[in-house]
Amino acid sequence: xxxxxxxVNNKKHTVDVLPDTPLLWVLRDELNxxxxxxxxxxxxxxxxxxxxxxxxxxxxxxxxSAVGTNKITTIEGLSxxxxxxxxxxxxEADVPQCGYCQAGQVxxxxxxxxxxxxxxxEDINAAMTNICRCATYVRIRKAVHLAAExxxxxxxxxxxxxxxxxxx
Amino acid sequence: xxxxxxNISRRHFLKxxxxxxxxxxxxxxxxxxxxxxxxxxxxxxxxxxxxNAYLSIDPQGIxxxxxxxxxxxxxxxxxLPMLLAEELDVDWNKVVVTQATLDKAYGxxxxxxxxxxxxxxxxxxxxxxxxxxxxxxAAAQTWSVPEQECTTENGWVFHKASGKKLSYGDLATKSxxxxxxxxxxxxxxxxxxxxxxxxxxxxxxxxxxxKPQFGIDTRREGxxxxxxxxxxxxxxxxxxxDDTDARKIPGVKxxxxxxxxxxxxxxxxxxxxKGRDALKVxxxxxxxxxxxxxxxxxxxxxxxxxxxxxxxxxxDVEQSLSKAKKVIEAIYEVPIIAHAPMEPINYFxxxxxxxxDLYGPTQVPGKVRSDxxxxxxxxxxxxxxxxxxxxxGFGRKLRSDxxxxxxxxxxxxxxxxxMLWTREDDMQGDFYRPNGMYRYRAAINENNExxxxxxxxxxxxxxxxxxxxxxxxGALANxxxxxxxxxxxxxxxxxxAPTHNALGFAExxxxxxxxxxxxxxxxxxxxxxxxxxxxxxxxxxxxxxEKFKSVINxxxxxxxxxxxxxxxxxxxxxxxxxNTYVAEVAEVSMVNGKLKVHKVYAxxxxxxxxxxxxxENQVQGAIVxxxxxxxxxxxxxxxxxxxxxxxxxxxxxxMQDAPPEVEVQFIATNDAPTGLGEPGLPPIAAAVGNAIFxxxxxxxxxxxxxxxxx
Numbered sequence: 001x002x003x004x005x006x007x008v009n010n011k012k013h014t015v016d017v018l019p020d021t022p023l024l025w026v027l028r029d030e031l032n033x034x035x036x037x038x039x040x041x042x043x044x045x046x047x048x049x050x051x052x053x054x055x056x057x058x059x060x061x062x063x064x065s066a067v068g069t070n071k072i073t074t075i076e077g078l079s080x081x082x083x084x085x086x087x088x089x090x091x092e093a094d095v096p097q098c099g100y101c102q103a104g105q106v107x108x109x110x111x112x113x114x115x116x117x118x119x120x121x122e123d124i125n126a127a128m129t130n131i132c133r134c135a136t137y138v139r140i141r142k143a144v145h146l147a148a149e150x151x152x153x154x155x156x157x158x159x160x161x162x163x164x165x166x167x168x
Numbered sequence: 169x170x171x172x173x174x175n176i177s178r179r180h181f182l183k184x185x186x187x188x189x190x191x192x193x194x195x196x197x198x199x200x201x202x203x204x205x206x207x208x209x210x211x212x213x214x215x216x217x218x219x220n221a222y223l224s225i226d227p228q229g230i231x232x233x234x235x236x237x238x239x240x241x242x243x244x245x246x247x248l249p250m251l252l253a254e255e256l257d258v259d260w261n262k263v264v265v266t267q268a269t270l271d272k273a274y275g276x277x278x279x280x281x282x283x284x285x286x287x288x289x290x291x292x293x294x295x296x297x298x299x300x301x302x303x304x305x306a307a308a309q310t311w312s313v314p315e316q317e318c319t320t321e322n323g324w325v326f327h328k329a330s331g332k333k334l335s336y337g338d339l340a341t342k343s344x345x346x347x348x349x350x351x352x353x354x355x356x357x358x359x360x361x362x363x364x365x366x367x368x369x370x371x372x373x374x375x376x377x378x379k380p381q382f383g384i385d386t387r388r389e390g391x392x393x394x395x396x397x398x399x400x401x402x403x404x405x406x407x408x409x410d411d412t413d414a415r416k417i418p419g420v421k422x423x424x425x426x427x428x429x430x431x432x433x434x435x436x437x438x439x440x441x442k443g444r445d446a447l448k449v450x451x452x453x454x455x456x457x458x459x460x461x462x463x464x465x466x467x468x469x470x471x472x473x474x475x476x477x478x479x480x481x482x483x484d485v486e487q488s489l490s491k492a493k494k495v496i497e498a499i500y501e502v503p504i505i506a507h508a509p510m511e512p513i514n515y516f517x518x519x520x521x522x523x524x525d526l527y528g529p530t531q532v533p534g535k536v537r538s539d540x541x542x543x544x545x546x547x548x549x550x551x552x553x554x555x556x557x558x559x560x561g562f563g564r565k566l567r568s569d570x571x572x573x574x575x576x577x578x579x580x581x582x583x584x585x586x587m588l589w590t591r592e593d594d595m596q597g598d599f600y601r602p603n604g605m606y607r608y609r610a611a612i613n614e615n616n617e618x619x620x621x622x623x624x625x626x627x628x629x630x631x632x633x634x635x636x637x638x639x640x641x642g643a644l645a646n647x648x649x650x651x652x653x654x655x656x657x658x659x660x661x662x663x664x665a666p667t668h669n670a671l672g673f674a675e676x677x678x679x680x681x682x683x684x685x686x687x688x689x690x691x692x693x694x695x696x697x698x699x700x701x702x703x704x705x706x707x708x709x710x711x712x713x714e715k716f717k718s719v720i721n722x723x724x725x726x727x728x729x730x731x732x733x734x735x736x737x738x739x740x741x742x743x744x745x746x747n748t749y750v751a752e753v754a755e756v757s758m759v760n761g762k763l764k765v766h767k768v769y770a771x772x773x774x775x776x777x778x779x780x781x782x783x784e785n786q787v788q789g790a791i792v793x794x795x796x797x798x799x800x801x802x803x804x805x806x807x808x809x810x811x812x813x814x815x816x817x818x819x820x821x822x823m824q825d826a827p828p829e830v831e832v833q834f835i836a837t838n839d840a841p842t843g844l845g846e847p848g849l850p851p852i853a854a855a856v857g858n859a860i861f862x863x864x865x866x867x868x869x870x871x872x873x874x875x876x877x878x
Binding site: 087 | 239240241242243366368369371372373375376377378379380382384385387393418419436437438439442508509510511512557558559560561562588590591592781782785786788789790791792793795796814815816820821822823824826827828829830
């Protein structure tokens, strides 16, 4: 067992676990952040997708010992009130069927939009490799485009200003 | 307006809680997570109008609607309460929807056979309408006006003549003492304000913010995370094990044998998994170790065998074949496929002191209770079964094996456990869609007409592989189907649209073959056969000819059937299952031998659509699900061991291969709803296969396409 200090959703946590424990199980079992899901355990399905800084990682295959000081964001920490543009887009397009994979799909989309604010269908094909067993891909694609529109319509948060009109 | 008798017992209508405590102590959140019974028992301090198990209204006007059936992604947690809300006449945006636990008051709580909406459409509406009648009665009595002069809307009762109005909350207490109406009036569909509209998945917010709601999210005091060592092959069983190393893993608390598995219990999942992997288990042979090649050999033999007892036999198909000008013969084949629900198999069980508290994914909570009762030897009334939201079902959770396994482990360990399988455990431990082969022969007579149809079907553990009543039964003078089941120790079970998922491909592809052989348009050919069945039916016709035609005609129109864009090719299929008719057209291109599915059109006749958004999502999902499995997915066995152990070798469709567009239209009708979770799936494999034929001239008769293209 070893002790690790992690920054998850802007909060510091200290956990005492086996060094090879995948981040997924630290989130779910130690921090009780169960929104991140287990699907395959081999980084194939993407149900466990979280953000490490701005990049999507598959937490089922990412050992806690490798996280270091990188900032982890899970679905629970994406927004205070569940109103991140990607969350809004998913609701508007009414994407979920069973809903199990959707946290991972949302996190993968957040990472995609950080890299490519206006993804083409080809970009989406390349980046969105998460499995949806209910096969809601038609609506996922629609929601990614919708989220891109919403993100570009949102006032920039990086400037730190809280007022101002939407920038296009 | 339709008069229907109420048959809900009076006992249920008089369930008013006259409780102590005073004031409103229950918070909204608590209410949202409690059953009406639980609220009543909790002593809310306010009388509650709970005229039946399905709904309650408190004096604050909070309307709680119960979702009785398991939610596996098919949308019934939204759609069934919509039925209540419609007849109750409340504002959908203000209701609280709560998942019911297993309780006899809710009747058959099953997610299977595309049955939830079609079996509950009228009873649940009656439950809502009955409550509305009692609210009206209470208002009418308060105002001393005739009930007939009162109307309802959005949670209020109005007396338009006097301008009076009272909210359902205001009327809750009084309504509870109103007599149960003998007869109630259900709304005329033209007055629907909720049914048929686009309503979002009720759990979107929870899903999109990561709230715990799936079985795998269960966390209870003292609960141990549990993983199991299970047989590595069908035909193997546990002989012995050594847990010395497993017990050395930090966090491992216990190792128990339960049934035929060895369970490692730990303080977290990872320790349980490491402990499980550290077990030294000896397995021994316990039957045949079958391989896929063995099945294929047996199937091939069966296909040459005439059955002593045909499933159905009209006319004399053998004579028709022997007299035929031409016989078209083809053998279709489908592989085993896995359910692989996204949420891996898990279950929570706390078995102590002769009682069992169960919570986890299942499509059949009632079966869970009775099977666990048998396995543990305790009475059913000592078992509670909670029903979480579930990460997919597809038929996998029609078995109770996960609950029984967890309960046996909990009983052996005397501790609450959450048992979780890895994906590899799931791939080896499924009840798979059976593999099968289908030999079709069609007799073409002197007049260049289809005169005879003979199907010999064989599938693993299935004695009804031919589904004998399928179209074109009834349309042909000579029609026969034989089925041969191949008994196997490889577990098989229902997979979304069981039997139909294979036959939809085989039969609808073969019909396309015949149409091309006869130089007829495939759509016109189907319509012509349906006319035969209408004008000269032979034997029983089990499908509704007009409904079948309605979807075929609609999809032709939607897809501009007969007109092709250069480089794009279309394929057509139509299929009837779970009383629903679906016709699909797939538009594909083949570039350098690579398939791309550009668009799929679907026309659906499922009677009254309840939730338009959910219904469209189901059909789109079923189409892409069916397409993905037909294109990529195959399970094979080597000596009882599955060869595709996870998603790196078991291929499922991903975004890059999903059609960008799936256009769905529903036939506008107020007929009672029929099934919808499954019927969209069976036609798609043939629609795409037929489009590939149109593009390449190559007929694909074996799934998955991807492994059999070249």
